[in-house]
Amino acid sequence: RKKMDSGFPDRVYLLASVIYQNNHLEKPAAQRLVSYGKERGLRLPEVKDEEMHRAAYELAFSTLKYQELLEDMMIDSCCYLTQLMMSLVAVMLYDFQNRKFLPRECKVDEIVQEVRHVEDYLLRFKTKLAASLARCRIKHDLLSIECILPESVKKKQQRSSNLPLYAWVNTLKSSLDEIQSVLKSAGFSQVKSIGQLEGQTFCQDPHCGDILVFPAQLKAQLYSTKLLSDHKLTIQDKSCSLGPNAVCSLLHEEGDVLMVGSFSGLTVSHTAALIAEKYKANSINWPSVYVCVNNCTDAQREELELTVSAMGCNSKRKQMYVLEWAVSIGLCLCWRQKRRQKKMEQKKAPGC
Template sequence: MVKNRKIRRRSNCSLTKSTKETDTSTASSKDPTPLDDPADSDIHAALPESQTIGQGQRGFPDRVYLLASVIFQNNHLEKPAAHRLVNYGKDRGIPLPEVSDEEMQCTAYELAFNTFKYQELLENIMVHSRFYLTQPMPDDQMSLAVVILYDFQDRKFLPRKHKGKEEIIQEVRDVENYLLRFKTKLAASLACYRIKHHLLSIECILPESVKMKQERSKRLPLFTWVNTLKSSHDEVRHLLRSVGFSQVRSVEQLEGQTFCQDPHCGDILVFPAQRKAQLYSTKLLSDRKLIIQDKSCSLGPNAVCSVLPEEGDVLMVGCFSALTVSHIASLIAEKHKAHSNNQPKVCVCVSDRTEAQREELQQAVFTMDCKNVKLIPEVFQSLNGFDKRLKKVCVILLTPKCSVSAVSNPVEMILQENGDTNLLQDLSQGSIAQSKLEALVAQQRKDIDHALTCECRTTGSHVLMHTHLDTHHVISVLNAQSLSPL
C-alpha cells in the first residue's frame, strides 16, 4: 500500500519548463540519497517488467561516453531560447576524440544516436529532478551528462560495472558521480513522465517510422559474402558444416545453427543474427574468407558484375567502403578467372578522402587479396572519356551521398560506407531537413550528369546508380535522366 501511494503521488508530477533558480538554498542543495538507498525498490516497482537492461549491458568505457558526448554536442537539436530546457553551450564543430578501436567508435555513435532520439525526454528528466538546477556543472558538460543519463536509465539506474584496468577520464567520472548521487530523483522523474503519458516503455514516444526501423533492425538476419580471392563457396560451406552449421533452403527457415544462400545474390550467405560470435570462432571472418556486410551494399557489386564484359574496367565514384571495393574486385576476379593475366580493373575515385584514408583503403583491399584495384586521386568531375586510365571503363558505379532513409540501422551503414554522420540527428527523428535533401539531390544530379558525359564517350558502357534512399526521394533525381537506380 505504501508503494502504491508513492506511485500515485509521483503520477501527479508535471514536467514543465524551468529555468535555473537564484535561490541560494536550492542552488547549493545535494541529493542526500546514498547509492544503495532502499527507496530504489519503489522506483523500480513503477517500471514495467518489460524494461530490462539491454543485453546485460552494464555501461561502457569512459572514452565511449566522451566521444558520444562530442558527437551529440556537434549535432544535437538546438531549440529556440524560449523553448530551451537545457543549455549545452555555444561550441559546435568540436574535433572528435581519437578512438582507434572500430567497435568502440561504433558503440559511441550508437549511444549518441539513441540520445538524439530521446533528447527531449532526457532534458525533462534533468530539469524535473532538479539535477540541471542544482549541480555545479558548466553548460559545455551537459552533453556528457545527457549521454551518460541515457545509458544510466537504459540499465535501470544501476551503477556501471568496470572491467579490469580501464582508461580513466576524470571529466566522465565526475559527471557520472553527479548522476549517481541523483539516481533516485532521476528514476522518479522518468517514472512520473511514463505514468503521466501512459507509456509502457520510452520507445512509445518515438515517431512511428523510427519505431518501425528499430523493430525491423532487431529481426534482420546476418548477411555475409564469400571472398573468392581467399577461398571458395565450397570451402566455406564445408568449414561451416564441420563446426555444426547446416544449410537450409530459405531465410524463413533460419533457426539455430543454420545458414542459407541469398535468393538474389549467389555469393551471399545468410545467418541468424545471433550467430555472429560463433562465426568469429571459425576464423572465417578473421581470415577474411567470409565478410559481414549489409545486403544493400552487395546489390551494386552484383549488378556491376552482371553487365561487365570480359575486357571492361569498372569506375567507382561516391561513398563506399573498402569492403564494397573488395566485393566488386572479388566478383570480377571470379567471373574472369579464366583470363587471370588480363583481368578487368576496379578504378576508384578517392579525391574526397584524406591521405590517411587512402592508405587505409589501400591496406584494406591488400588484406582482402585484391590485386585488380587502382586508386584515382583526381576529382570525378575533372575526369573525361578521353582519359587513358578510363579507356577500358565499361561500367561506372555511382554511389552518391544520400540520406540512407531506407536503412533500418543507419549508424552502422553510415560508418561502414563512409556516409555523412551529420544526418544522424535528422534520422533519429524520422525525417531529413528539406535543405539537406535538396543539397544531396543537387550533388547527385551533378554526378549523374558527368557520369553520363563520360559514358557517351565510351562505346557500350553503362552507368549504374546505387543509393539507400526511400523510393520517392530517388524518383526526384531520376526524372531528369534516363537512368535506373539499383
C-alpha cells in the same frame, strides 16, 4: 554481442558521444534548452576492437532515439555540464538509466578522464535523475521508456528485429567454401532457402552468390566464430551489395569502375573484392576501381582508407586490382585514360 548490463569500456562511451554529436537533432534556438555546441563532422576516436566499435554505434543510435526524453531528464534534474561534455552526458545517461541507475562494473580497460568525470557527475545526480524519469513515466503513463517512441519507430524496430542478417564473403581474405566450412564446424546448418531459416542455420542468397543469409538473432554467434572480426565475412544490408554485384556482372575486361557519391568503405571493399575474384586469373588486364573523394572531409577519407585496408584491399598477396583515391572525377578519368593507353602499349609490344 551479449548485453552489457554492467556498462561499457570508457572508449565505447567516448566513440558513442562523438557519433551522437555528429548526428543529434539540432532544435531551433528558441526551443533549444540543452546545447551540444556547434561542432559537427568530428573525427571519430580510434577503436580497434570490432565488438566495442559496434557497441558504440548501438549506444549512440539508441541515445538518438530517446534524445527528447533524455534532455527532459537533464533539464528536470538540473544535470548540466559544459557544451563540449553534453553529448557524453547524453550517451552515458541513456546507459545509466538502462542499468536502472546502478554503477557500472566494467572499469578494467583504458581510463578516459572525461568519461570518469561524467560518470561521477551522473552518480551524484542519481536520485534526481531516477525521480525525473519516474515523473516522466507517470506523466505519460509509460510502462517502459520504449512506449514513448512514435508508433512509426516502434514498427520499424519490430520489422528490423525480424529481418534476416545479410553478410558478404570477403574473397580478398577467404572464400565461400572456407566460410561455409567454418560455419558448419561451429554448429551452423546450411538450408536451401530463406524461408527455411530457423535456429542456427544459414543459406546462400538467391540473387548474389557471395552473400550468406542468417536469422536475425544469430549476430552474437557469428562474432564468436571470428569470421566478422577477421573481416572474412561482413554484415551489411543487402541493398548495399546489389550495386557492387551488378557492376561486377556488367563489367568487361577493358572496363574500370568509378565510384562517385555517398558510399562506405565496406561498399568500396566489396566492389574491389568482387572484381578481384572475377579477374584473378588475368594478371595483366584486370579492371581498376577509382574512388572519388573530393567531397569527403579528411576524417571521412581517413576512415575510408582504414576500412579498405582492414578489409585486405592493400594486401600484396591478393593485389589483383588497382584501388585509386582521386580528388576529382576529372582526375579519375585522366588516370583511366593513361591506364588504357598503357594496356594498349602492352598488347602491341612484341612477345606480349
